[in-house]
Structures are given as C-alpha cells and as structure tokens.
C-alpha cells in the first residue's frame with residue numbers, strides 16, 4: 001500500500017537553498033552544505049538545514065543515518081569538515097550565547113552511579129546563567145521549580161535520580177535543559193526506551209515548551225505521542241537529507257524496509273541492530289532507488 005500525502009512534501013533541498021524561512025521568520029539555525037567526516041569517513045554530506053524560530057522539527061531516519069552526528073554538529077560539539085553554520089544569525093565561530101541553546105543528550109547511562117537528587121540535576125542546568133561561585137538565587141530556584149513543574153516531577157524533587165524510571169530520568173534531563181531557559185532545544189531520542197505513559201508525559205512537557213515559543217529539534221525513530229507536535233520531519237539516509245516536509249499520519253505510514261512484522265510497533269534494541277527504523281514519513285523513502293536493495 002502506497003500512502004498518499006496530505007500535503008505535498010518538499011523534496012530534499014538543493015545545496016544552498018533556503019526552503020523554510022519566509023519573510024519575517026527568523027532563522028535560528030542555518031546550516032549550508034554541511035559535511036562531517038569521522039576518522040576520515042564521511043558521515044554527513046551536503047546538508048542544508050534551516051530551522052526558523054518556533055519550528056518543531058523531528059530528525060528521523062535509520063540507525064547510523066547521521067541524526068545524532070547532525071545534532072552534535074548543530075550544537076558545535078562535532079566540527080564541520082565543510083559548510084557553514086549560523087546560530088541565531090551568528091556564524092558558529094562568533095557565537096557565544098550558549099545559554100540560548102539547550103541540549104538533551106541520549107539518556108544512555110545518564111543516571112548510573114550518580115547519587116544526585118532530581119533537584120540537584122535540574123539545578124545544574126542553571127550553571128550557564130549563574131555568576132561564578134555565587135549560590136543559587138531566587139530566580140534560579142524559581143527556574144528550577146518551574147522546569148520541574150513543566151515535566152511533571154515537582155513532587156519528586158528530593159528523590160535520587162536513580163530511584164526514577166527511565167522515562168522519568170529522561171524528563172529530569174529535559175528539566176535540566178529547561179532550567180537554563182534556552183530558546184532553542186535539541187533533544188536526542190527523548191522517547192528511546194521510554195514507556196508509553198512517560199512518552200505522553202514527555203509530549204505534554206514539550207507541548208508547554210512549544211506554547212512558550214521555543215524552537216525544538218529532536219531526534220526520533222518513531223513519533224508516537226509526539227506526532228501532533230511535529231510541524232516538520234527531516235529524514236536522513238546515509239548522511240544526507242532525503243526528505244524535508246510534513247510528517248505523515250500514522251495510518252499513512254509505509255515502512256517497506258521493516259516488513260510486516262515490524263510495521264506498527266516500536267522496534268526493540270535488538271531489532272534496531274538488524275533493521276532500519278520506521279520514520280513516520282514515508283513516500284519519498286518508499287520510492288528511493290536504494291530502498292529496493294536493502
């Protein structure tokens with residue numbers, strides 16, 4: 001079954017083209033012809049990505065397609081081999097307003113062996129805003145309390161992070177980023193390994209962020225409860241952007257690379273090692289020439 005698209009998807013942009021920023025829209029991220037090589041091996045190639053203020057973008061694609069590397073490149077953690085990157089209109093080399101940027105890394109091992117309380121972890125998110133060696137002030141405490149409120153963990157502030165479930169730990173990391181009150185959030189797989197109730201709680205947290213006008217770029221294999229929030233899906237394949245457009249609804253998803261058995265469930269870790277993931281964006285991939293060889 002081939003899905004029909006409700007809104008015409010935008011093909012992957014031409015190098016240097018700007019498909020997303022209309023008049024009056026501020027580009028908070030602008031990557032032009034970005035490439036990254038790791039140990040001499042090209043991992044990202046020819047990436048053009050512009051994110052406007054208020055966008056909610058999902059980076060999707062198979063394992064190893066380059067999503068995490070792209071997020072790291074966009075946050076300056078992974079240097080570009082070629083290309084140019086601007087954040088909030090400033091070239092990366094000149095950008096020094098990192099308090100405007102929040103990054104929630106993949107949760108793997110985030111809390112292992114860390115005897116910190118939920119409050120402490122979230123309060124650490126204020127570090128970029130505090131003056132050196134000054135104790136937390138009233139504004140800091142308010143920001144921490146507010147962040148805990150947004151992720152629905154205000155009543156767990158005194159608990160040790162290791163006492164929480166994986167999904168709750170993920171929300172603690174989001175609250176830590178929130179506490180810094182950034183305008184641009186990058187989240188790497190916030191729903192990975194998170195059960196459905198916690199995915200809904202995450203979606204509620206991100207909805208509040210979106211309502212506050214934050215710009216969000218998240219990596220996701222499946223959108224699940226986040227789907228209604230996502231304005232735009234950017235799908236990667238082999239280090240390139242192969243689709244940039246409207247995410248399709250669940251019932252329109254075509255996942256030829258997974259096979260019937262995997263069509264509508266979240267792949268397990270073992271599945272992930274063997275199969276591509278199921279981005280909820282399909283038609284351009286389904287017709288991708290390489291698809292037939294996988």
Ligand SMILES: Nc1ncnc2c1ncn2[C@@H]1O[C@H](COP(=O)(O)OP(=O)(O)OP(=O)(O)O)[C@@H](O)[C@H]1O
Nearest residue numbers: 038039043061062063064065066067068069070236
């Ligand atoms: N530190 C590294 N050293 C060597 N190779 C790396 C490193 N980081 C990423 N790669 C390689 O770069 C490619 C892209 O990896 P990346 O983690 O960005 O993909 P991804 O789409 O985020 O995958 P996943 O869904 O598994 O998280 C992969 O082939 C990966 O093996």
